[in-house]
Amino acid sequence: MCELLGMSANVPTDMTFSMAGFFRRGGATGPHRDGWGVAFYEDQGYREFKDPQPSIQSPLARLMLEYPIKSHIVISHIRQANVGGVNLSNTHPFSRELWGRHWCYAHNGQLANFREQLPLSFYLPVGSTDSEWAFCWLLGEIRRQFPQPPENPVAMQELIHQSCEKLRSLGVFNLLFSDGQYLYAYCSTKLAHITRRAPFGPALLKDTELEIDFAACTTPKDVVSVLATEPLTSNETWHIMQPGELVVFEEGEVVAERTSHAAASN
Template sequence: MCELLAMSANVPTDIVFSFTGLVERGGVTGPHVDGWGIAFYEGKGNRIFKDVKPSCDSHIAGLIKSYPIKSVSVISHIRQANRGEVSLENTHPFNRVLWGKNWTYAHNGQLTGYEDQLNPQYFIPVGETDSELAFCWIMEKVTERFGDKEPEDLIPVFNYIAELANELRRFGVFNMILTDGKFLMAYCSNHLSHITRRAPFGKAILKDTDMTVDFDKETTPNDVVTVIATRPLTTNEEWTVLKEGQWRLFELGEQRI
């Protein structure tokens, strides 16, 4: 199984603390050694760092840990390959441009028996993963339903994506995180947790490595920061654990659905 991590915040926030916990699972406390990736939004642009090396000994992961890139929307993934070889084109997160916006996505789980069912004609995958194919299929279905122009209200779009995710769940495990840079959607098949931190901030203790952070020193009283992860990353906080078929939509840190 792979590890997902996402963040949605109302002010640009660095994710060094959570990412430090996650990368330990890439070869130290977890078996996820087939590459990793992380996307940071800054405005409408995003930057995606990927590496096929295990995150625990990746030079680029070292950069992310030491160099706080501040963002309101982050998606990260550590991969244990099951479908598709270990290569850059098979490494999450995946990105496509739709409606003049970057849509970024990562998936955890494995699908089977989908080959005849998912046949996007226009959004063609670059790599061989079931994950990217599912993403391309979602993008194409959304385009078919909502057209080439972005709707004013995106809530119906995310509701429709949740319907599509329900369909994908018929083929296996489909835990997903998806963002357009403003909204962050989390869909649970079997493992996905989230927590929203806001004032008064306290201390948090990472589960996977010996590290504590005092968010009170890192934040202002108006900050709202939601973190989504496959499993809770800290030992002393209350995370909400989603059930099968449940999903959430966050907008700049605040839960909308």
Template sequence: MCELLALSFNMSVNFKLSIKVFRRRGEVNPDGWGIAFYPDEAAVVIKEPASSIGSRLFNFLMSYSEVSSRIFIAHVRLASRGEIAYKNTHPFIRELNGRDYVFAHNGTIRDYKRFRLGRFKPIGETDSEYIFCHLLSEIERRGVVSWSREDFSWLHGKFRALNKYGSLNCLLSDGEYLFAYHDIEGYNGLHYVWRGSPFSKVKLLDEDFEIDLQEIKDPGERGYVIATKPLTSEEWLSFTPGELVVLRNGEIVYRSSMPKLSSEEVNVLKFIRESPHRVSLKMISSEYSLPIDHARDIIRRLLCKGLIKQDSRDRVGWSSQDATFYTNPPLRDEIDHLLYLQVE
């Protein structure tokens, strides 16, 4: 089975940590690897129809410190349709409306040529590149230049329509937004983790050592890592089957479905939503008579799910008892629906 990896952060970051672990997934997906990133408005795609294990090109990328971006998309391939060749190696790239779109897919779509194409045509033989060309044609036909919430919902419908004909986990980006869709049947999994300062020590799951993220991360760095399977010992969350999540600058700006919440998470989320002012971690601890560490864990989970944000005026990290929070504006309608609030 192919595997996917993506990053979305609020600043340009280096991908060495995540890609170091992800590279090992090439042992069981030996038919190609590829990485796409955006040094500026233009995308760079580097790929090879060979295993990432032992690749000299991959070694060079790992040692090249100038590779940085707010968005990364990576893929390791186990060929299911199409020969092992550069033209069939993910990610794929096309230009539309002055933006470089990049796409990677895990799964198999049957009878894929039933979907119409426009001016975008595949070069290789894969169903993946074909449906990418189909999606771009549909985006062009809709006239999407600047993405809106209505466009996100429309794109979700397009993914669901494709998903009816097979398995579909995919990553799409235009350099501003990162779109991540998980198969309706939960095929092969798709997970995500949020990272923000203060960072913790983590164990790399496919490597035999632990690393302190606080020592290698910029204090202002915040964002998400998405992968088919968790890469580290952190608390990764699963996508809901059939869900589309859209990220921009390391923040979730759209979810087609709300994540599962514990009763404690619901209570804290409601408290934050109904407060006329930003709410501090200390206030949450006091309101629910919770130990500060327990309240902190609830806040971390709500941050990871993209439902709340820390106030940018804070002079402390998110885990400080003086850190303050509010609900994520793009998701407030969904949050209100979840909480059964009648907000005028």
């Protein structure tokens, strides 16, 4: 299956260290050779880079490692195709507009009977993946229930969690999703996160011989949370999310958590 990488931070932060390990999984230390993409939220802007080539071979991926774009929220994806051909239109992340905001989405997993179970309304897919179809359905559900941005973020969190639970009932559905303010992470099978804050220390990547001392490139006020399908470093303690768990990040901090009603009753 595919793998996910995300970041939420309280200051503009680059992800070149994490991407150096993550992109190795796109054809070197992992089998995810069917494309990659990364999206950055910067101020009120949004930029996205995608390539259907394996990240380990992609000149554009090398550019990302040499061009430290600083962002508050990042969503990245490396693909191992199971539904839809290997081409640019099927490469994550996907984005759409709602309420004058860029919404970004990346999915790891596979869904059964998604066309029958997920009727579309306002948004339509460009490519042929189950992932993009599910994104169009999810954003359509948000638009239907909230024609305007809700004043209460709890209502939005509840809708997203309920929608993700429905999507998980169709198969495997690990999600990173953002509107530029919040980063939503939902775990179906595999997703982990770590929050780095002062006192910062060294980190050693699993997928390549690269180490960084975050104390040398941060300030005491920095808070940075990183999410990945599998932990990226070997000398840090990552939080392993549970099936049915939704975690919401804002400016690097966990601001909300929801668990599966099915898991809670067991």
